[in-house]
Amino acid sequence: MKEVIVSMKNIVKTFPGVKALDNVNFELRSGEVMALLGENGAGKSTLMKILSGVYTKDGGTMTIFGKEYDNLTPKQAQEVGVAIIHQELNMCRHLSVAENMFLGRERVGTVMLKNAEMEAEAAAILNDLKIDINPRQIVGELPVSRQQMVEIAKALSIHAKVLIMDEPTSALTAKEIDELFRIIRKLKEDGCGIVYISHRLDELKAIVDRVTIMRDGQYITDGDFDSMTMDQIIANMVGREIKEQFPRVECEKGKKIFEVKNLNAGRQVRDISFSLYEGEIVGFAGLMGAGRTETTRAIFGVDPKTGGQIFLDGKEVRISCPMDAIKAGIVLAPEDRKKDGLCTKLSIRHNLALPNLDLVCDKLGVIRNSREDKLCEEAVKNLMIKTPNVEINAANLSGGNQQKVVVGKWLARNSRVVIFDEPTRGIDVGAKVEIYNLMNKLKQEGIAVMFVSSELPEVLGIADRVIVMCDGRITGEVMARETTQNEVLKYATEFEKKQVG
Numbered sequence: 001m002k003e004v005i006v007s008m009k010n011i012v013k014t015f016p017g018v019k020a021l022d023n024v025n026f027e028l029r030s031g032e033v034m035a036l037l038g039e040n041g042a043g044k045s046t047l048m049k050i051l052s053g054v055y056t057k058d059g060g061t062m063t064i065f066g067k068e069y070d071n072l073t074p075k076q077a078q079e080v081g082v083a084i085i086h087q088e089l090n091m092c093r094h095l096s097v098a099e100n101m102f103l104g105r106e107r108v109g110t111v112m113l114k115n116a117e118m119e120a121e122a123a124a125i126l127n128d129l130k131i132d133i134n135p136r137q138i139v140g141e142l143p144v145s146r147q148q149m150v151e152i153a154k155a156l157s158i159h160a161k162v163l164i165m166d167e168p169t170s171a172l173t174a175k176e177i178d179e180l181f182r183i184i185r186k187l188k189e190d191g192c193g194i195v196y197i198s199h200r201l202d203e204l205k206a207i208v209d210r211v212t213i214m215r216d217g218q219y220i221t222d223g224d225f226d227s228m229t230m231d232q233i234i235a236n237m238v239g240r241e242i243k244e245q246f247p248r249v250e251c252e253k254g255k256k257i258f259e260v261k262n263l264n265a266g267r268q269v270r271d272i273s274f275s276l277y278e279g280e281i282v283g284f285a286g287l288m289g290a291g292r293t294e295t296t297r298a299i300f301g302v303d304p305k306t307g308g309q310i311f312l313d314g315k316e317v318r319i320s321c322p323m324d325a326i327k328a329g330i331v332l333a334p335e336d337r338k339k340d341g342l343c344t345k346l347s348i349r350h351n352l353a354l355p356n357l358d359l360v361c362d363k364l365g366v367i368r369n370s371r372e373d374k375l376c377e378e379a380v381k382n383l384m385i386k387t388p389n390v391e392i393n394a395a396n397l398s399g400g401n402q403q404k405v406v407v408g409k410w411l412a413r414n415s416r417v418v419i420f421d422e423p424t425r426g427i428d429v430g431a432k433v434e435i436y437n438l439m440n441k442l443k444q445e446g447i448a449v450m451f452v453s454s455e456l457p458e459v460l461g462i463a464d465r466v467i468v469m470c471d472g473r474i475t476g477e478v479m480a481r482e483t484t485q486n487e488v489l490k491y492a493t494e495f496e497k498k499q500v501g
């Protein structure tokens with residue numbers, strides 16, 4: 001059997017009001033990929049932050065390469081070869097790729113930093129990984145998926161022997177995921193132990209050897225991936241049976257609610273026309289970069305439009321800023337919840353109340369606490385937001401629960417059109433079903449639902465009609481029940497093919 005390189009026993013960690021880890025056991029061997037699985041808020045990131053020295057444990061023992069550590073610091077962790085790629089990107093956006101990779105361990109000459117040397121080494125590492133990025137490029141100018149690759153290169157540049165990846169694929173394209181898996185396999189051969197956290201259960205089988213399952217801050221079980229069925233894994237994660245991963249409800253298609261005509265905005269939104277009807281969920285499929293997010297932003301008034309019209313219930317509405325859209329009853333749950341969807345430094349209460357001040361204030365403009373309480377209470381109850389109370393900062397919620405707050409703030413309003421952009425990204429299986437049910441509920445109430453998602457199984461499982469985009473244009477429209485993933489993919493790559501051929 002392979003050597004045990006990390007052993008964590010009875011780990012306890014408490015945050016104010018939350019027992020994040022309650023006697024958790026975890027073991028990692030060299031040359032294996034260990035999937036760490038659990039619902040949002042189960043404690044996965046917290047456990048891995050302890051292993052990488054970001055947090056200090058309150059109790060339990062932690063042994064890394066045979067040595068016990070009580071107060072591991074991030075620097076010590078790095079020295080023993082533990083690297084972590086955080087769930088939320090952790091780059092200095094204004095620094096270059098090479099500067100980020102060597103942050104905190106810069107090569108210092110007699111007077112100045114040895115920039116050329118660091119850049120050359122960064123280039124060598126990137127090259128070795130077949131990642132085509134210039135080490136001099138400023139990180140903030142790279143798309144998120146490329147930033148993610150830099151994080152990975154950075155972790156590798158310290159010659160990690162324990163590599164923790166906390167949801168590395170949540171922002172990657174299919175091609176980049178393949179690239180990542182190739183790198184993971186290579187590291188494995190070199191004897192590196194890898195902890196892999198992901199809510200995309202379908203990708204596990206490509207790389208995972210063993211799994212550890214956590215629930216509510218507790219260790220549930222571990223074992224060989226091959227010895228468990230996906231149903232067993234899911235049942236262990238959520239502690240109950242999930243009957244249907246994609247619960248669809250049937251509704252009669254009603255009248256037209258919303259129409260977009262010849263919308264143009266920048267290069268990524270070209271002549272987009274479509275309608276949404278009562279009683280249906282319309283999925284927007286496509287590859288990353290197809291222009292779906294840009295379309296939602298143009299509709300919602302975040303980005304300027306260069307042409308086109310928007311109609312709600314047959315009347316034209318002019319939207320030049322998000323407030324216009326909100327007033328008209330068109331709301332958006334954006335893709336990047338941390339940057340665009342939440343004020344992470346504010347409490348859940350304030351996040352929920354902020355866009356609804358008109359509802360929580362009285363005639364004199366004074367906030368009525370009772371109204372705010374009611375609004376929060378309903379959001380927490382309807383969406384099952386997992387938190388001790390609503391005074392907690394949004395930053396301290398787990399990823400999935402943050403997403404629920406983003407959606408929750410719109411539910412208090414009588415919206416006509418709700419646009420969801422990748423609403424289930426980074427969300428666990430149980431919470432995904434809750435979000436689907438929420439969309440179903442809106443659909444039943446006669447609200448138009450636009451559902452952008454890069455995961456085809458959920459688009460085909462939840463939407464009624466699917467519009468496919470490629471390179472800023474609509475390239476196809478299909479009925480979800482009658483189509484296949486292949487057909488959708490064909491439309492999603494249509495334009496590229498035309499260009500090549």
Ligand SMILES: Nc1ncnc2c1ncn2[C@@H]1O[C@H](COP(=O)(O)OP(=O)(O)OP(=O)(O)O)[C@@H](O)[C@H]1O
Nearest residue numbers: 015020040041042043044045046396397398399400
């Ligand atoms: N700095 C913090 N302060 C207060 N509470 C925290 C903090 N960090 C985490 N928590 C809480 O600890 C619990 C575990 O959170 P953690 O982020 O480890 O979950 P997770 O399993 O990584 O979830 P996800 O899959 O959503 O990323 C949650 O209830 C979370 O709200």
Ligand SMILES: [Mg+2]
Nearest residue numbers: 044045087399
């Ligand atoms: Mg996490």
